[in-house]
Amino acid sequence: MMTKEQIADQFRQLQDKICIDLEAADGGGKFFEENWLRPEGGGGRSRVLEGKTIEKGGVMFSAVHGPLPEITAKAMNLSPTDFFATGVSIVLHPHSPMAPIIHMNVRYFETAGGDRWWFGGGIDLTPHYVVPEDAQFFHQQLRDTCERFSPTFYPDFKKQADDYFFLKHRQETRGIGGIFFDYLDAKTGFSKEDLFEFALAVGETFAPTYTELLDRAALKIFGESEKRWQMIRRGRYVEFNLVWDRGTKFGLETNGRTESILMSMPPTAQWAYNLQPELGSAEAQTLDWLKKGIEW
Amino acid sequence: MMTKEQIADQFRQLQDKICIDLEAADGGGKFFEENWLRPEGGGGRSRVLEGKTIEKGGVMFSAVHGPLPEITAKAMNLSPTDFFATGVSIVLHPHSPMAPIIHMNVRYFETAGGDRWWFGGGIDLTPHYVVPEDAQFFHQQLRDTCERFSPTFYPDFKKQADDYFFLKHRQETRGIGGIFFDYLDAKTGFSKEDLFEFALAVGETFAPTYTELLDRAALKIFGESEKRWQMIRRGRYVEFNLVWDRGTKFGLETNGRTESILMSMPPTAQWAYNLQPELGSAEAQTLDWLKKGIEW
Numbered sequence: 001m002m003t004k005e006q007i008a009d010q011f012r013q014l015q016d017k018i019c020i021d022l023e024a025a026d027g028g029g030k031f032f033e034e035n036w037l038r039p040e041g042g043g044g045r046s047r048v049l050e051g052k053t054i055e056k057g058g059v060m061f062s063a064v065h066g067p068l069p070e071i072t073a074k075a076m077n078l079s080p081t082d083f084f085a086t087g088v089s090i091v092l093h094p095h096s097p098m099a100p101i102i103h104m105n106v107r108y109f110e111t112a113g114g115d116r117w118w119f120g121g122g123i124d125l126t127p128h129y130v131v132p133e134d135a136q137f138f139h140q141q142l143r144d145t146c147e148r149f150s151p152t153f154y155p156d157f158k159k160q161a162d163d164y165f166f167l168k169h170r171q172e173t174r175g176i177g178g179i180f181f182d183y184l185d186a187k188t189g190f191s192k193e194d195l196f197e198f199a200l201a202v203g204e205t206f207a208p209t210y211t212e213l214l215d216r217a218a219l220k221i222f223g224e225s226e227k228r229w230q231m232i233r234r235g236r237y238v239e240f241n242l243v244w245d246r247g248t249k250f251g252l253e254t255n256g257r258t259e260s261i262l263m264s265m266p267p268t269a270q271w272a273y274n275l276q277p278e279l280g281s282a283e284a285q286t287l288d289w290l291k292k293g294i295e296w
Numbered sequence: 297m298m299t300k301e302q303i304a305d306q307f308r309q310l311q312d313k314i315c316i317d318l319e320a321a322d323g324g325g326k327f328f329e330e331n332w333l334r335p336e337g338g339g340g341r342s343r344v345l346e347g348k349t350i351e352k353g354g355v356m357f358s359a360v361h362g363p364l365p366e367i368t369a370k371a372m373n374l375s376p377t378d379f380f381a382t383g384v385s386i387v388l389h390p391h392s393p394m395a396p397i398i399h400m401n402v403r404y405f406e407t408a409g410g411d412r413w414w415f416g417g418g419i420d421l422t423p424h425y426v427v428p429e430d431a432q433f434f435h436q437q438l439r440d441t442c443e444r445f446s447p448t449f450y451p452d453f454k455k456q457a458d459d460y461f462f463l464k465h466r467q468e469t470r471g472i473g474g475i476f477f478d479y480l481d482a483k484t485g486f487s488k489e490d491l492f493e494f495a496l497a498v499g500e501t502f503a504p505t506y507t508e509l510l511d512r513a514a515l516k517i518f519g520e521s522e523k524r525w526q527m528i529r530r531g532r533y534v535e536f537n538l539v540w541d542r543g544t545k546f547g548l549e550t551n552g553r554t555e556s557i558l559m560s561m562p563p564t565a566q567w568a569y570n571l572q573p574e575l576g577s578a579e580a581q582t583l584d585w586l587k588k589g590i591e592w
Binding site: 034046048056058168169170231235238239242243249251252253255256258259261262263265266267268269270271272273274 | 330342344352354464465466527531534535538539545547548549551552554555557558559561562563564565566567568569570
């Protein structure tokens with residue numbers, strides 16, 4: 001039987017592998033590492049990059065434990081218990097507005113003694129400019145990984161991503177979606193080992209997929225106008241994370257580690273009053289793609 | 297007896313007066329006006345400035361009515377009813393990091409037929425660099441206005457501002473506070489006319505106070521390092537508004553007019569991972585001032 005320590009250990013190795021791949025793709029930047037301890041139990045290893053290609057990125061590993069905060073227990077429909085949670089969480093903001101922002105998370109949670117356990121996570125992509133063939137490539141990578149496990153995973157988890165990464169107050173999706181899943185436990189019909197393998201497979205899909213997208217963007221030229229639009233889209237990213245993202249809200253409201261939670265913030269962002277891109281512009285076309293339910 | 301129309305009308309005039317004073321103080325910029333209608337009833341007049349001194353500012357008037365959204369009724373402990381609400385709301389972000397961000401709001405709310413009614417509002421100041429004598433001046437202005445009405449208003453409302461404008465996840469106040477009040481009704485011992493006069497007096501304190509602060513900052517020089525710090529502080533302003541401000545959260549979650557609600561966003565903002573100002577620097581001194589309960 002797989003132990004929580006083994007899961008945490010493999011997540012930590014996943015963080016290592018991803019950081020190596022990202023440094024290679026960045027072509028100059030080096031991750032800065034910070035280890036931290038959580039007063040109530042456990043801790044984490046934060047890796048932050050200010051690179052040549054990636055303007056600001058974080059690849060965070062944590063494995064924490066202790067009494068489950070009352071408010072969390074309530075939200076999860078659990079009686080008071082101790083918990084253990086481990087995972088890897090990534091957000092990368094590239095310099096170039098022609099390259100997309102990406103987010104990835106895989107995580108495992110269990111209650112005291114492992115009575116209840118589940119996996120969660122996902123990957124989603126937020127291009128400043130939507131490029132349909134890149135969106136197709138991105139979704140195909142996720143579909144391929146999902147289909148190694150179940151034919152229902154990709155359609156189910158793609159829909160969950162569309163629903164989750166949505167700015168209700170703008171009536172627009174954060175980006176072109178991806179996959180999002182939570183509470184994957186034995187009720188899925190899969191063993192803990194199989195579901196862990198799936199979570200790891202999602203984690204391993206991340207680096208080759210994103211580095212391909214960086215390569216595709218690398219030669220695209222851009223100017224002031226594209227940088228300006230990038231800043232506005234980064235503002236939307238901030239809005240999603242601070243207003244709608246459950247993990248962020250929950251962490252900030254329950255005394256989580258602020259700097260780790262807010263590593264997802266872009267390095268810069270801008271807001272303009274009632275900005276409306278010109279009809280037919282690349283920016284207006286991108287807004288047209290920010291809808292739920294598109295089959296890429 | 298004062299009618300809701302009279303209150304709305306005077307708030308609209310307050311918006312006019314403030315815009316005239318701010319254009320004069322800006323020394324170049326002109327407000328751009330946009331009138332909007334709310335599908336469920338009422339509307340507003342948004343005034344937005346991108347000026348010479350004020351980089352991005354909004355002075356918003358609205359008077360809206362219709363059925364009270366269920367979630368609001370619940371939050372206010374009211375039975376289902378129609379409502380009427382009117383007010384003026386301002387946020388100004390200056391170009392210079394040596395000048396403060398300011399926020400002002402005065403508002404009136406009543407249920408159908410005026411059975412229940414109250415006033416709310418406040419002014420608070422968010423300097424990028426805290427200057428104690430400016431903080432003293434600012435608080436003295438508010439104290440003077442409050443004391444024309446009641447000796448308890450300033451201490452009560454100052455404490456409420458300290459408690460309200462607080463970033464729990466950073467354990468720091470948004471700025472140097474000010475005054476904040478809500479649900480002022482006949483139970484205060486004041487008539488509706490008196491409380492309206494108080495709300496208007498707060499509104500009228502705004503322009504002379506802020507223009508004096510702009511004047512004081514006008515001759516201060518600054519460079520890249522101060523601009524950088526301003527961007528970081530603007531990031532904190534975003535964090536407060538999107539994570540903790542009840543009005544913003546409530547508006548975004550209940551289908552309010554997004555562009556009006558988010559006029560409070562700064563034109564630009566930045567985030568850095570785990571930024572710690574140098575010991576003894578002006579930035580570190582400012583952080584030391586961002587505490588509750590300081591008697592300026």
